[in-house]
Amino acid sequence: MLLTLTTTHRPATDLGHLLVKHPDRTHAFDVPVGTAHVFYPHADEARCTAALLLDVDPAKLAAARGRGRGRQPTATPESFTLGRYVNDRPYAASSLLASALSRVYRSALRGESRDRPELAATSIPLEIRVPVLRCRGGAEVATRLFGPLGWTVTATAITLDEQHPQWGESRYVDLTLTGTLRVADALNHLYVMLPVLDDAKHYWVAPDEVDKLLRVGAGWLAGHPERGLIVRRYLAHRRALAGQALERLAAQCPTDEPGLEDGAEDRPAQAPRASLAARRREAVHAALVEAGAQRVLDLGCGGGALLATLIGDRRFTEIVGTDVSTQALGLAARRIRLDRLPERQRNRVTLHQSALTYRDERLRGYDAAVLMEVIEHLDPPRLPALEDAVFGYARPATVVLTTPNVEHNVRYEGLAAGAFRHSDHRFEWTRAEFAEWVDRIGATYGYSAVVRGVGDDDPQVGAPTQLAVFTRT
Known part of the structure; x- marks a missing residue:
C-alpha cells in the first residue's frame, strides 16, 4: 500500500527535514506486519515527493491476528480462516498504514524538527495521494471527513473491473488531498482518518485509545x-x-x-437522549432566564454551542462571546453562521478575543456572565486572577458557572482512576471543594449563591456537573 506527500514550498527538499528522512536515501523500518519503506521519487528545489510504501508480510499479519484472536470487536477482511492469508491488506491503504505512519514519521506527527523548527510550525502547500484506499461509505464519506479540515478533496471510486463496468464500483477510492497546512496537521489527519475510512481496525482497541484520539x-x-x-x-x-x-x-x-x-x-427512529453537554446548556439557559438577564456574556465560549442557544431566545438583546483562542472564535462564528445572520440578529452578537485572567473594560456592565466548563482549564494559581477579573472587575449582576464533579468520574467506564475527563483539565473538584470555593467567592466579592447538579443525580457520587448561580447583593 502506498501514500505520497508532495510539496512545492521552496526549497521543496526541506520536506526531508520535516519528515526527518533524507531525500537522497531510501529508508526501511520493521513494523509488526511487515516492512515500511520511505523514498523520494522526485526531489528538487521546486517539487519534492516523499513516498511511504508498506510491504505487508501475510505470515506476520496472520500472526498478529492470531495474537488478538477473540478480542477484535468488528469484522475485518481477515475474519474468516482463509481470509487471514488471502485479503486486501497488502494492497489497499487501511489502519495498517496509519500504524506505519506513526512508526515512520513519529517526530513529524508531533510537529518537531530540529533543523527547521520554523518551517514545522508553518502551513505550506501540500498534496497527498493514496491511490488505493479502503473506504467504507465511498468517496462521499472521504469528502465529508477531509473537507472540513481545509483540504480540497478529489476522491474517485475505483471500478471493480474496467472491462466490465456493469459490475459497478468497488469499496476502494483513489484519494487526492490538496491544501495549505502544517505537515504535522496533515499527518495527524491521516493517522485518524485512515482507520476511520477503513472501519476495520487491525488491533484491539483499549481504553487508552480515547486519550490517543x-x-x-x-x-x-x-x-x-x-x-x-x-x-x-x-x-x-x-x-x-x-x-x-x-x-x-x-x-x-x-x-x-x-x-x-x-x-x-436501517433502524427505527428512537427519541435520542439528551447528552450531558446539551443538558448543561439547557440548565445554563434556564438560570439566565430565571435571573431576567438580557445582556449576557459567554466567557470562554469555545465553539459557540451556548451562543447558538442564546441567539435563538429573543429575550437576550445583547450576546457577547469571548475566548482566548482565535481558532475557537472562528469555529463559533461558523457555528452560528455569523456572516449569514439577518442584520437585526447580527447586531445582537459580538465576538471578542479576551483572556479571563485579565481585566477587560469591554466586559463591564452586563446583566449576566456564563463560565460553562471553563475554570477547570486554568492552573489553580491563575484562578485568583480570573476571580478578580470576573467577580471583582466586570461584576455582572449574575454569574452562572459550571464545572465537573470529580466524584462522578468513577461512573465513566474506561476512565482510569485519578484521571480527569479531559486532558486539558488542570483540576476537578469534589462537591465539598466546589461548595467551599463558591462560599469564598460570595463572601469576598459580595454575591449570594445557590449550587445544584446537572445530569442524572447518582445517590452515591452526585450529578456529573456542578452548577452555581451567583447573584450580586
Missing part, C-alpha cells in the same frame, strides 16, 4: 461536523469508549449534531 485530534476534532462518525469508527464501535470520548470533546466544542451512525437509516 483526543491528543492527535487536538484543535480540530472537537469542532468537526462528523466527529460522532469519526469517534465511533476510530474506537471500533465500542459504545462505552465512544461515549466517553464524545463527552470529553463536547467540553471543548460541544455540538448538537451526532455524526452519521452506520446503519442508522
Whole structure:
C-alpha cells in the first residue's frame, strides 16, 4: 500500500527535514506486519515527493491476528480462516498504514524538527495521494471527513473491473488531498482518518485509545461536523469508549449534531437522549432566564454551542462571546453562521478575543456572565486572577458557572482512576471543594449563591456537573 506527500514550498527538499528522512536515501523500518519503506521519487528545489510504501508480510499479519484472536470487536477482511492469508491488506491503504505512519514519521506527527523548527510550525502547500484506499461509505464519506479540515478533496471510486463496468464500483477510492497546512496537521489527519475510512481496525482497541484520539485530534476534532462518525469508527464501535470520548470533546466544542451512525437509516427512529453537554446548556439557559438577564456574556465560549442557544431566545438583546483562542472564535462564528445572520440578529452578537485572567473594560456592565466548563482549564494559581477579573472587575449582576464533579468520574467506564475527563483539565473538584470555593467567592466579592447538579443525580457520587448561580447583593 502506498501514500505520497508532495510539496512545492521552496526549497521543496526541506520536506526531508520535516519528515526527518533524507531525500537522497531510501529508508526501511520493521513494523509488526511487515516492512515500511520511505523514498523520494522526485526531489528538487521546486517539487519534492516523499513516498511511504508498506510491504505487508501475510505470515506476520496472520500472526498478529492470531495474537488478538477473540478480542477484535468488528469484522475485518481477515475474519474468516482463509481470509487471514488471502485479503486486501497488502494492497489497499487501511489502519495498517496509519500504524506505519506513526512508526515512520513519529517526530513529524508531533510537529518537531530540529533543523527547521520554523518551517514545522508553518502551513505550506501540500498534496497527498493514496491511490488505493479502503473506504467504507465511498468517496462521499472521504469528502465529508477531509473537507472540513481545509483540504480540497478529489476522491474517485475505483471500478471493480474496467472491462466490465456493469459490475459497478468497488469499496476502494483513489484519494487526492490538496491544501495549505502544517505537515504535522496533515499527518495527524491521516493517522485518524485512515482507520476511520477503513472501519476495520487491525488491533484491539483499549481504553487508552480515547486519550490517543483526543491528543492527535487536538484543535480540530472537537469542532468537526462528523466527529460522532469519526469517534465511533476510530474506537471500533465500542459504545462505552465512544461515549466517553464524545463527552470529553463536547467540553471543548460541544455540538448538537451526532455524526452519521452506520446503519442508522436501517433502524427505527428512537427519541435520542439528551447528552450531558446539551443538558448543561439547557440548565445554563434556564438560570439566565430565571435571573431576567438580557445582556449576557459567554466567557470562554469555545465553539459557540451556548451562543447558538442564546441567539435563538429573543429575550437576550445583547450576546457577547469571548475566548482566548482565535481558532475557537472562528469555529463559533461558523457555528452560528455569523456572516449569514439577518442584520437585526447580527447586531445582537459580538465576538471578542479576551483572556479571563485579565481585566477587560469591554466586559463591564452586563446583566449576566456564563463560565460553562471553563475554570477547570486554568492552573489553580491563575484562578485568583480570573476571580478578580470576573467577580471583582466586570461584576455582572449574575454569574452562572459550571464545572465537573470529580466524584462522578468513577461512573465513566474506561476512565482510569485519578484521571480527569479531559486532558486539558488542570483540576476537578469534589462537591465539598466546589461548595467551599463558591462560599469564598460570595463572601469576598459580595454575591449570594445557590449550587445544584446537572445530569442524572447518582445517590452515591452526585450529578456529573456542578452548577452555581451567583447573584450580586
